[in-house]
Each structure stands twice: as structure tokens, then as C-alpha cells.
Amino acid sequence: MSMAPLTARRPWLRPGPLWLAAPALAFVAVFLLLPMLRLIGLSLQEADTAAFTLGHYEKLAETPVYLRILGITFRIAALTAFFSVLLGYPVASWLAALPDSKRSKWLFLVLLPFWTSYLVKTFAWMIMLGDKGLINSILTGTGMAESPFRLMYNEFGVIIGMVHAMMPLAILTMVPVMVNIDSRLSLAAGSMGARRAQRFWLIEFPLAMPGVAAAGLLTFITSLGFFIVPAYLGGRGQTMLAQIIIVQVQELVNWAFAAVLSVMLVLAALVAIWFYDRLFGLSSLTSASTSSGKSHNPWLRRLGQKVLEGLAWLSAPFDRIGRGGSDRQPFKFAYVLILFLFLLAPAMIVLPLAFTSDQALTFPPPGYSTRWFAQYFNSPIWISATIRSFGVAFATAILATVLGGMAALALARSDSRFGKAIFALMLAPMIVPRIVIAVGLFYLMAQIGLVASNIGLILGHTLLAIPFTFIAIGAVLKGYDWRLNQAAATLGAGRLTVLRLITLPLLQGGIISAALFAFVTSFDELTIALFISGGLKSTLPKQMWDDMYLQLNPTLAAVSVVVLGIVTLLLILAQKLQKS
Incomplete structure (x- = not known):
């Protein structure tokens, strides 16, 4: 033929x-x-026999410590995603409003901490959050605190380190969606009498929702596999699943149970993706169009609309704060500068310490x-x-x-x-x-x-x-x-x-x-x-x-x-x- x-x-x-x-x-x-x-x-x-069994999963279900670690992992990942999106949203909104030439320059300051090694960032936070670290030295030296605060080896230290690591990802995910939002829609609503809170919650935020949800999804999934930050900034109460997987493989050589824990992480990621797909559709992860932000479920769409209307009503008393563009912009720009200082803090701390003449890491x-x-x-x-x-x-x-x-x-x-x-x-x-x-x-x-x-x-x-x-x-x-x-x-x-x-x-x-x-x-x-x-x-x-x-x-x-x-x-x- x-x-x-x-x-x-x-x-x-x-x-x-x-x-x-x-x-x-x-x-x-x-x-x-x-x-x-x-x-x-x-x-x-x-x-031993390679026969089919559910015993490893039964062990996971019957061992309280593993279930507790599973819960800790989900809680820390969820908190990291929430604060990364919450704190990064104003920065993403501000970047989206800039001209293309200026936006690219500021985005470089987001890319730098995003691509910086987790080890370098964690090392810097250990120096800043320690009992004799930079923050406690400032607090005790100025008399604002009599004794050092416990900022490390607890959940606070882990959340700080993980939010710092994940916020650039959240910002980079939200910016492309926000760039494509037509600002004239909000101006038109304002000319028809809509208050600032109404314009934000009922127009701007729903249009940005695909980017917000995508940022939350990506930061949550990425945070599930963290082990560097909790290993150095957390204590026993902040042990995450990835750390247990490393122990099972490298110390106990228990491949079967390490596989069970790995499957649990993957299932958690798949469930998060499934929920996102039901609400927004996976195509919105890569689409620059904001039209994909509509929920596939009419009931969920109506519920979301009611929630946003409630938020607009609750935010109404704050409309008078910073009314007018000339008063509002300095506050927003100050917030953006503080966030950029937070993102760049590890680089600014590590640089002088690399040139210290002392044997110990003391700042300054x-x-x-x-x-x-x-x-x-x-x-x-x-x-x-x-x-x-x-x-x-x-x-x-x-x-x-x-x-x-x-x-x-x-x-x-x-x-x-x-x-x-x-x-x-x-x-x-x-x-x-x-x-x-x-x-x-x-x-x-x-x-x-x-x-x-x-x-x-x-x-x-x-x-x-x-x-x-x-x-x-x-x-x-x-x-x-x-x-x-x-x-x-x-x-x-x-x-x-x-x-x-x-x-x-x-x-x-x-x-x-x-x-x-x-x-x-x-x-x-x-x-x-x-x-x-x-x-x-x-x-x-x-x-x-x-x-x-x-x-x-x-x-x-x-x-x-x-x-x-x-x-x-x-x-x-x-x-x-x-x-x-």
C-alpha cells in the first residue's frame, strides 16, 4: 500500500x-x-508483596498527627493565598493604571523577589525576625518594647515568609486582567450617581475577579508544597505536609506512605482547580478578557451579587475618606511604597550583612x-x-x-x-x-x-x-x-x-x-x-x-x-x- x-x-x-x-x-x-x-x-x-491494599490510607486516617499536619498545611496555604491576594490587590490595581513604559519598570521590582531564591529570602527573614534580629533590636532599642517579641518559630513567622514569597505571584497574575478593564465603565457609573464603594464592589472588583481567583488558586496550590519557610521560620506546630514527605523518603525510606501523602497533596490541588473551573472556567487562567469571570452557575452568580451589594453597603461610610483623586492618590502610593519595601526587604538586609566584619550576623x-x-x-x-x-x-x-x-x-x-x-x-x-x-x-x-x-x-x-x-x-x-x-x-x-x-x-x-x-x-x-x-x-x-x-x-x-x-x-x- x-x-x-x-x-x-x-x-x-x-x-x-x-x-x-x-x-x-x-x-x-x-x-x-x-x-x-x-x-x-x-x-x-x-x-513486601505488592498486593493491592488500602492500608496506607487507613493508617493516614487513623493517625491523628498526620490528619493534624494535613489540616495545618491547608490552613497555612489558605491564609497565605488570602493575604497574598488581599495585600497585593492594591499594588496590582496601581500597576495596571500606569502607562506601559512605567509599568514595566515597576514590574521589575515585583519580578526580582519573585525569582529570588526561597533560601535567600528565608535566610533574610531569619535575620530580621530573630530575638536579636533587626525588628526586635529596633523595638527594644527605641524603648517600644521591654523584651524581644517572639516573631519566629511560630505561625506568624511562617505566614510572613510565605506571604512575602507568594505575593509577587499574586500581583503578576492579577495585573494582566486589570489592564484590560475599561476604566470608562467606572466613570460612567459615577456620572450616574454611583458612590465610590458601589463602583468598586459592583463594577471594578467583579471585572477583576478572574485575576483575583486565579491568583488565589496559584498561590494556594504553590503554598501546599512549601517546606523551606516552615522548616526555618516555624516550629513543631507549623510542620507542613512537604516536610513529612521529605522525612518519609530520606530518613524512614517509607516510599508507600510518602506516596500516600503526595497523592493527598495532588488531590487537594485538583479539588482547588475543580472549584475554580466550576466558578470561572479554566480558560480564564490564561485569558486577558475579563468576560470570563462570570460563574457557570446562575445560583452562585446571584449569591455573589448579593455578597458584593452587601460589601458595597458596608463600605459606604468610608466613601468620604480621601474623597477626590488628589487626596486619594498619595495614600494609595504610600501603601504601594510600603509593600515594595516589604518585598525588597530581604535584599536590602542581606547586602550589608555580606560585608560585615563580625563573626556573627548583627545588624547594623x-x-x-x-x-x-x-x-x-x-x-x-x-x-x-x-x-x-x-x-x-x-x-x-x-x-x-x-x-x-x-x-x-x-x-x-x-x-x-x-x-x-x-x-x-x-x-x-x-x-x-x-x-x-x-x-x-x-x-x-x-x-x-x-x-x-x-x-x-x-x-x-x-x-x-x-x-x-x-x-x-x-x-x-x-x-x-x-x-x-x-x-x-x-x-x-x-x-x-x-x-x-x-x-x-x-x-x-x-x-x-x-x-x-x-x-x-x-x-x-x-x-x-x-x-x-x-x-x-x-x-x-x-x-x-x-x-x-x-x-x-x-x-x-x-x-x-x-x-x-x-x-x-x-x-x-x-x-x-x-x-x-
Whole structure:
């Protein structure tokens, strides 16, 4: 049988744009879906006989301590999402109202803490919140407090650290939706007699609701897998599920129960996504249109309308506060500045401490010295970890950009009914809690002999970086003029020629920017490295994690400044490339 009749009868066999996504889909299937399925299988098997059992889940249900930790995890994640959205909403609203040129400059100050390593941020908060830290030193030194407040090793410290880590994500999620809100709607309502509270709750807030809900969803799901912040800023009462999973794998080697806990985290994320889909539709996660914010359920829509009307009525007495634009703007701008100071506080604290002349971390430093940087650069352990991080990040950037870019190009050129499913799979590594991905990969890598190898680290980091490259290149492709390709094709240029001489040069800035984001994702990544490195192939974040467990010292501050400097330079370069 000839090939021509076969492809004529089965058009899906013809090479088309959608096939470009095949490598990325295969990668996600092998290194995400397969490990997830294996974890589910482990949670349903007897440890010795591999027979089917629900005993591990029964153990979870019958052990009060695990149920209590499950409740703590959900409570802290919910509080983190709530405060991240609540405190970040005014900042997102203010950024959305700025001209494009000014907005991009201020967004850089949001991106910097967003991409800064969780270890660096947590290290800085430990310095600020400790009994002899910056905040308590100011309070006791000025006489505002007789003794230090307990700001660490409790839920307050964990919430502070997690809200600081998640608020940039909430702001970055809300801004694109708010930018597309037509401000003339609120002005028209005001000209018809609507008070400021009514305009906000009944017009502005419902239009921004898809962004608000998406921000809450993403921050909640991400917070479920946190372990760095509660490990250093919390106490026993703030132990989260991810910490127990690490103990089950690395100390108790209880894979079955670790799989059960991982399945619980994934189920919690899926339930949150299901609720979001019922209320708003998953398409609103990526849509810039605010029209997608309408609930699919008329009853819920009517209930939401009544709640907003009640909030407008309760807020009516505050209409007189700051009435008029000239009085209102300074208060809003002052709030925005305070929030930006909160976001940038770790960087501002770590920088002077890296140059301290003292052996201890005291603020302000009694003197200044560069000896801690010299200790870092003269340490074979630190330099080896840094070189390994650079090498792994460079390879990750190339692989993730190729896979994510091809998938983005496939969806941009195809209108197939499989597009939504492919889009969801490409974003899956960003939705599944990272600790679950790490456990699943560790189990897979152990079986194929890639634990404690650079290849294992590259594969794991690439999985995490693919969503960022996919989104970044997909955003650039939205503004691409495909008529240029058609014109070249009419002149006799083949597909590869068009790709090499037209498409790639025009998308060069976006591609390099996506590669830089992938580089930063890998360079700052700890969770995968904590499992895959196997204690031998240590990366810079892994080495920082090990040292922080031993003792806080100025060398860690110097390393943190090095990491901050690298991330800042890469973000500046990425921003310039995006503008070009």
C-alpha cells in the first residue's frame, strides 16, 4: 500500500504544526505523568508483596498527627493565598493604571523577589525576625518594647515568609486582567450617581475577579508544597505536609506512605482547580478578557451579587475618606511604597550583612570587610557547587527553551481540538506541587540510575522550566505576523528556510528571554536538587540548605548576595530583550 492513500484516509498522519509539540508532551509524560502514576500505584500496594491494599490510607486516617499536619498545611496555604491576594490587590490595581513604559519598570521590582531564591529570602527573614534580629533590636532599642517579641518559630513567622514569597505571584497574575478593564465603565457609573464603594464592589472588583481567583488558586496550590519557610521560620506546630514527605523518603525510606501523602497533596490541588473551573472556567487562567469571570452557575452568580451589594453597603461610610483623586492618590502610593519595601526587604538586609566584619550576623554591622566573599571564592565546596549550578542551568535553559518553544509554536499554528489538552499538560509542572514532582522523579531516577547525576538534575529542572518557556514564547508568538511566512513560501522558501531566516530572527528576543527565565528557574531550584543530587552532586541552593541547617554565618550572606546579583543581571537582560 502506498503512503499517499494512507495519509489521504488518515489526515492526522500528515506532518502538521501540532506534531511540533510531540517532544515536549513526551517529556512531560515520561517525567511527570509516569512518576505520578507510579506514586499512586505505590500508595495502593503492600510494601513486601505488592498486593493491592488500602492500608496506607487507613493508617493516614487513623493517625491523628498526620490528619493534624494535613489540616495545618491547608490552613497555612489558605491564609497565605488570602493575604497574598488581599495585600497585593492594591499594588496590582496601581500597576495596571500606569502607562506601559512605567509599568514595566515597576514590574521589575515585583519580578526580582519573585525569582529570588526561597533560601535567600528565608535566610533574610531569619535575620530580621530573630530575638536579636533587626525588628526586635529596633523595638527594644527605641524603648517600644521591654523584651524581644517572639516573631519566629511560630505561625506568624511562617505566614510572613510565605506571604512575602507568594505575593509577587499574586500581583503578576492579577495585573494582566486589570489592564484590560475599561476604566470608562467606572466613570460612567459615577456620572450616574454611583458612590465610590458601589463602583468598586459592583463594577471594578467583579471585572477583576478572574485575576483575583486565579491568583488565589496559584498561590494556594504553590503554598501546599512549601517546606523551606516552615522548616526555618516555624516550629513543631507549623510542620507542613512537604516536610513529612521529605522525612518519609530520606530518613524512614517509607516510599508507600510518602506516596500516600503526595497523592493527598495532588488531590487537594485538583479539588482547588475543580472549584475554580466550576466558578470561572479554566480558560480564564490564561485569558486577558475579563468576560470570563462570570460563574457557570446562575445560583452562585446571584449569591455573589448579593455578597458584593452587601460589601458595597458596608463600605459606604468610608466613601468620604480621601474623597477626590488628589487626596486619594498619595495614600494609595504610600501603601504601594510600603509593600515594595516589604518585598525588597530581604535584599536590602542581606547586602550589608555580606560585608560585615563580625563573626556573627548583627545588624547594623559593626564594621565592613570583604573576607566572607574571599572565603566563598576560596572554598572548593562552594565553587564546585556554583559551577555545577551554572552548568545544569545552562543545559536546562537550552533544553527547556527548545521543548517549550516548539510546543508554543505548535499551538500558535494549530486550531486542533486537542489544543486545550496540550496547553493543560504544558502547564501541569507548574500546577502540581513541586515536592510531589521531586518525590516522583526521585523514585524514577533511582530505578534508571540517574540519582546523583548532572543528567538527572537537568531533566528534573527542565520539567519545571518548560511552563515558563512555553508561556514566554507563546506570548511573543501572539504578536507575530504569519503573513511574512506565507510571503516567503510563495517565493519558494521551504519550511526550514522560513524558520531559520524569518521566524527565529524575529522571535530572537523572546526566545533568549525565555531561556534566561529557564536559567533562573534552574539556578535557584532546591526541591529537585534535594532529592536527585543524592548528597554528591550538590548545587548552590543545596549547599546553602546544608549550611543553614548547621549555623547562620556571614558566608551565607555573601553567597546570597552572589545569587541575588546573578538573578538581577539575568532579569535586567531578559527585560531589555523583551522590550526589543
